[in-house]
Amino acid sequence: RPDLDGLSATAFPSGVHTMPIEATEHTGPIVIWRKELRPDSGGDGEFRGGLGQVIEIEATEGHEFDFSAMFDRVNHPAHGREGGKQGVAGVVRLDDGTKMRPKGWQHVPAGRRLILELPGGGGYGDPARRSVAARANDRSKGYITENDR
Template sequence: SLDGLGEFIFSRTRDAMVERIKAMPKGSWSNALVTDGYDEPVKLAATVTVRDAGVEVDFTGTDPMSRWGINCPIIYSKAYACYALKCVVAPDIPNNAASLAFFTVSSPVNILNAVRPAPVALRHIFGHMVPDLVLGAIAKAMPGKILAEGAGALWNIHISVRPVSGGSGRRAEVLMFNSGGMGARPGLDGLSATAFPSGVHTMPIEATEHTGPIVIWRKELRPDSGGDGEFRGGLGQVIEIEAIEGHEFDFSAMFDRVNHPAHGRNGGGPGVAGVVRLDDGTQMRPKGWQHVPAGRRLILQLPGGGGYGDPSKRSTEARANDRSKEYISENGK
């Protein structure tokens, strides 16, 4: 039987969590984020309360459910809230029933606690914003220890490619997972084009092109997109997509941080907002199904992460290194 070993692991985990939570400041701290939403901005709100018995997160104050599929079930919101807490309280302690038992998450019915039959297909958009929301509250309790806000939600895109009317060719459905920049950390720059909090990777562009009649002309870091600071926010990326000759495509945009970029921390500047457009300058919406005609290219400019600390303290050497890295990315050399 493994029961004895399991109890040993749980008891050690439980004792370690008690020790970590005991060392935290006690009280309640609140934070709010304004996100792009679908057809209007959406406010997310959280209050984090730390007691000797554990840590509570309450999403009271968050905007109501939406008629669009951007609602998030409470189980998804709870998972990402606990992830944020775990990163701060005990990143080195195993995730198990004993460690997670110290975290409780509650909410009235709202966009982070959607109930049936609310549409939830794009739950990841606001679910991936929950860690920044929770960390923003904890930053007030533990100044100088929490990273800046990042791009948050993945820039997922579903592409439906087909031959132009009357033509011949291939049809295909292509899904890409793309990441903006992480927020800068106390003592370190943010990671560029890196998924946080999801950790998901995407396929190489060669594999993506193999799945359907599309060409990805560019996939590179986006210069100057990270927020300024003593430690710079992670860079977003630029992705340029076109259907092959004789084809057109529709795409489902699942993006955020277009109208509300990531905030910096402790004096750091905001990350640069995302942009969705065609190569002729036509602006596209950050969410919903849209059309790209044959011969046009879709350009995605993913948002950067917020900076951390006073920008005047960033060293000359670090700034020179920033430009060198961006030049290499921009020119492919």
């Protein structure tokens, strides 16, 4: 997308989408407390990298859960291109700050929430060429929280 901002909340290039939260909660004893765009996660550039997501999941009372982690871009964030800045790396952790591995089977104990801070995409082009209007739009939508990147 060399002339548009990156796609947010998507796994490029696969474009895999998850099932709706309601269907996920219906199939198992879990609650998804939050699923939202991750501010400041897309790399700066003339065209901003797509934003990652923050997803917060907890087992219902009296339950715990295991999951198979297959997260990329945790140790190596997405690179920018043509002068664009890299995206922000992902984080897999529990709500008490315990870091989890990005790959392999993981256990979330009862009473703990799994927090997935999914990575953002790299920016494209020189950040100095990003328009004032585009930056203002990003701030107004909460995509970025800084005045100047």
